[in-house]
Amino acid sequence: MSRFIRSAAIVTLSVGSLASLQAMAADELHYNQIALRAEVSQEVARDKMIVTLYTESQNSDPAKLAAEITTTLNKALDQAREVKGVTLRQGSRNSYPIYDNKNQKITGWRERAALRLESADFPALSKLTGELLNTLKMENMDFTIADATRKSSEDALLKEAVTAFKARAQLATDALGGKGYKIVNLNLNTNGYPMPYARAGMMMKGALADSAPTPEVEAGTSQVSMTADGVIEVLQQ
Structure with missing residues (x-):
């Protein structure tokens, strides 16, 4: 019995010594x-210049509306693909119903589709944007790294x-x-x-929409x- 007690005490002492050594090692660390x-x-x-353009329309026939939006968007995509150095990304496309004044009956549909253009060639993208504003609207113009x-x-x-x-x-x-x-x-x-830095879209739209020389863009x-x-x-x- 006494032999077991002594052994337990030795084990306890060894564990305590190990803890002390670990504490000392931590202090030294x-x-x-x-x-x-x-x-x-x-x-x-x-x-890098980023321009987001969109087309939006409404019609009582959702199928005709979708066809109209698709035609406008495809025409813009074909025109943009001809410009070297411009990356095209199709943005969001949403369709939602239009209700009467009592909000009980659907009287028509509205659809919106966006197109995102990116390029390091600011003059080329500015010129393309001006041309596309004949059929599209500008959401914003951004600049990033x-x-x-x-x-x-x-x-x-x-x-x-x-x-x-x-x-x-x-x-x-x-x-x-x-x-x-x-x-x-x-x-x-x-x-x-x-993150992309948004510039005022309406101001740029006014500058680009006319058949005037392409405006210089300063991204900063x-x-x-x-x-x-x-x-x-x-x-x-």
Whole structure:
């Protein structure tokens, strides 16, 4: 009986010692660790133009209405396909009933279909938009950063952010009198890449609808940034 009690005590002591060793290891892991943050930024041109056009009509016969919308949309698509460098995307298409004043009887149908045009060639897309406004209406004109441009700027910012973080880590190490440092963890995050930026559609419609020279379009830039958040451990002399 006494032999069992002694064995249990030894086991308890061993578990307690193991816990103490783990606590000491945890303390050592966080010893001389510093959290640092570095941020870099740059101006990136909005080099992709996005125009959303639509056609909308109503008719008492839903079949005739659908045929009319389809014909108008197909004509616009055929015209747009002739312009190089323009990407076409068909947007939403919705049809809904029109009721009488008492909201009890359907008197007709209204349908709306959208067409989305994208291009890095602003003059070409502006000219095409002006031509299509003879049969379509403009919903909006947007500007954003193209995928290839975004990737290129992110790659450049990543290198700059890591360099800035390392420079700050070295400053902290020197200030503490360390002989060097090691990076415990590092997180990189980008900010500022815009969603498409909508411009006033009606103003642009007025400028483009006439048979006037194609207006110049200024998309502007966006300031994008990348932050490097991490922890370093300063090594003692």
